[in-house]
Amino acid sequence: xxxxxxxxxxxxxxxxxxxxxxxxxxxxxxxxxxxxxxxxxxxxxxxxxxxxxxxxxxxxxxxxxxxxxxxxxxxxxxxxxxxxxxxxxxxxxxxxxxxxxxxxxxxxxxxxxxxxxxxxxxxxxxxxxxxxxxxxxxxxxxxxxxxxxxxxxxxxxxxxxxxxxxxxxxxxxxxxxxxxxxxxxxxxxxxxxxxxxxxxxxxxxxxxxxxxxxxxxxxxxxxxxxxxxxxxxxxxxxxxxxxxxxxxxxxxxxxxxxxxxxxxxxxxxxxxxxxxxxxxxxxxxxxxxxxxxxxxxxxxxxxxxxxxxxxxxxxxxxxxx
Amino acid sequence: xxxxxxxxxxxxxxxxxxxxxxxxxxxxxxxxxxxxxxxxxxxxxxxxxxxxxxxxxxxxxxxxxxxxxxxxxxxxxxxxxxxxxxxxxxxxxxxxxxxxxxxxxxxxxxxxxxxxxxxxxxxxxxxxxxxxxxxxxxxxxxxxxxxxxxxxxxxxxxxxxxxxxxxxxxxxxx
Numbered sequence: 001x002x003x004x005x006x007x008x009x010x011x012x013x014x015x016x017x018x019x020x021x022x023x024x025x026x027x028x029x030x031x032x033x034x035x036x037x038x039x040x041x042x043x044x045x046x047x048x049x050x051x052x053x054x055x056x057x058x059x060x061x062x063x064x065x066x067x068x069x070x071x072x073x074x075x076x077x078x079x080x081x082x083x084x085x086x087x088x089x090x091x092x093x094x095x096x097x098x099x100x101x102x103x104x105x106x107x108x109x110x111x112x113x114x115x116x117x118x119x120x121x122x123x124x125x126x127x128x129x130x131x132x133x134x135x136x137x138x139x140x141x142x143x144x145x146x147x148x149x150x151x152x153x154x155x156x157x158x159x160x161x162x163x164x165x166x167x168x169x170x171x172x173x174x175x176x177x178x179x180x181x182x183x184x185x186x187x188x189x190x191x192x193x194x195x196x197x198x199x200x201x202x203x204x205x206x207x208x209x210x211x212x213x214x215x216x217x218x219x220x221x222x223x224x225x226x227x228x229x230x231x232x233x234x235x236x237x238x239x240x241x242x243x244x245x246x247x248x249x250x251x252x253x254x255x256x257x258x259x260x261x262x263x264x265x266x267x268x269x270x271x272x273x274x275x276x277x278x279x280x281x282x283x284x285x286x287x288x289x290x291x292x293x294x295x296x297x298x299x300x301x302x303x304x305x306x307x308x309x310x311x312x313x314x315x316x317x318x319x320x321x
Numbered sequence: 322x323x324x325x326x327x328x329x330x331x332x333x334x335x336x337x338x339x340x341x342x343x344x345x346x347x348x349x350x351x352x353x354x355x356x357x358x359x360x361x362x363x364x365x366x367x368x369x370x371x372x373x374x375x376x377x378x379x380x381x382x383x384x385x386x387x388x389x390x391x392x393x394x395x396x397x398x399x400x401x402x403x404x405x406x407x408x409x410x411x412x413x414x415x416x417x418x419x420x421x422x423x424x425x426x427x428x429x430x431x432x433x434x435x436x437x438x439x440x441x442x443x444x445x446x447x448x449x450x451x452x453x454x455x456x457x458x459x460x461x462x463x464x465x466x467x468x469x470x471x472x473x474x475x476x477x478x479x480x481x482x483x484x485x486x487x488x489x490x491x492x493x494x495x
Contacts, residue, residue, distance in 0.1 A: 034343065034344075035346070058343050060342065060343070076342045076343050077343055077470075079462070100342055100461060118341075118342040119459075120461070243417075243432065265451070284344070285346070285451065285453075308344075
């Protein structure tokens with residue numbers, strides 16, 4: 001339907017079409033299945049797997065762009081990035097890389113893609129249009145979680161084996177700071193307004209909070225056993241505890257752990273779906289996804305996916321901006 | 322000298338990196354015709370797994386440290402593995418333990434959980450052995466033979482299969 005036809009429609013019908021289009025654009029979760037070399041696509045509103053897409057060997061990291069209609073998948077053992085067209089649900093490109101890519105994230109404007117090379121202590125910046133490598137940033141040991149700040153100025157990197165977070169100043173093109181956190185930082189998340197950076201420390205079993213302007217740890221919160229990743233809703237922070245088979249819920253204002261929710265075994269990746277106010281958790285041990293209602297923090301569904309689901313990164317697209 | 326360098330090259334990566342990026346999984350379950358309490362008594366006895374695990378020749382005296390109880394198991398095939406008991410929960414009948422790196426089983430950062438549950442009928446049990454670990458090699462490919470995912474999976478998988486089979490045999494003895 002063209003724009004002109006839309007304008008000519010009676011107002012009520014026009015509203016109905018808009019609603020229908022919103023329903024079609026309901027968010028999807030892209031769950032990487034390390035053991036089956038695939039990505040399960042889940043309709044977030046329906047709690048159903050729509051399809052599974054074959055990607056490279058041992059996929060782990062994921063970054064989704066609503067605007068580009070793309071999901072980027074890091075194939076750790078395949079040493080590549082699979083680019084999925086989320087409308088046709090086909091892999092349109094496999095970008096070969098000379099390293100083991102794990103963490104992956106888009107820049108805030110979604111024009112750049114950042115990839116962490118686990119063994120080479122560096123981040124590469126790719127042009128999301130041409131897939132050419134633009135820049136490389138030397139960071140700490142075993143770079144893991146990646147996250148772009150909402151002001152577009154910084155890329156945060158969790159250096160797992162250096163016990164710090166590298167702050168890459170993207171305008172200057174250099175690492176401007178290394179902030180010491182807990183032992184073995186892995187996953188990163190931020191508050192919805194971007195003012196708080198959350199760092200999950202695996203061995204310390206804590207969450208470090210780094211408030212803007214991102215120069216020092218402003219608080220540290222004890223969580224569960226061997227935590228991996230975090231996600232933020234409007235008022236809470238959710239952390240997966242891989243050896244507790246649970247998710248710790250932290251009040252974002254008081255920084256108190258308010259509850260611990262049992263989920264599938266070895267939970268890794270976690271993301272917030274704003275459209276449904278739900279938390280999605282990938283369970284590596286049970287090959288499924290647990291869904292938590294963020295309004296009451298109850299487990300409301302478990303959805304079977306592929307083998308060894310990890311979903312490391314922003315696997316549900318943020319609202320277009 | 323060449324040999325020394327090769328040995329050094331083998332050990333430096335182990336110290337430099339905590340583990341690789343791709344965890345591996347073992348998950349096996351067996352039905353046992355014996356009550357859960359009887360099976361759990363065998364599993365929780367961390368210092369005596371040689372009484373039911375056919376790959377273990379002997380277990381050292383248990384060593385209590387600040388962060389847990391440790392043992393060294395000696396394998397019948399040769400070599401030892403230094404292991405730590407994390408938890409043994411009598412209520413859940415769940416034992417969690419980990420293996421220190423560099424032992425006779427070619428896997429890294431192994432964490433295993435054995436859970437004893439009631440079986441299909443009274444007097445029967447179901448035992449689940451779940452483990453997460455990594456391959457030994459921790460650098461970019463090429464991955465040397467014997468240090469890859471396949472080697473780790475085979476060694477851990479065989480250990481679990483043999484253990485569960487004989488746990489069943491021992492527990493089912495009248």
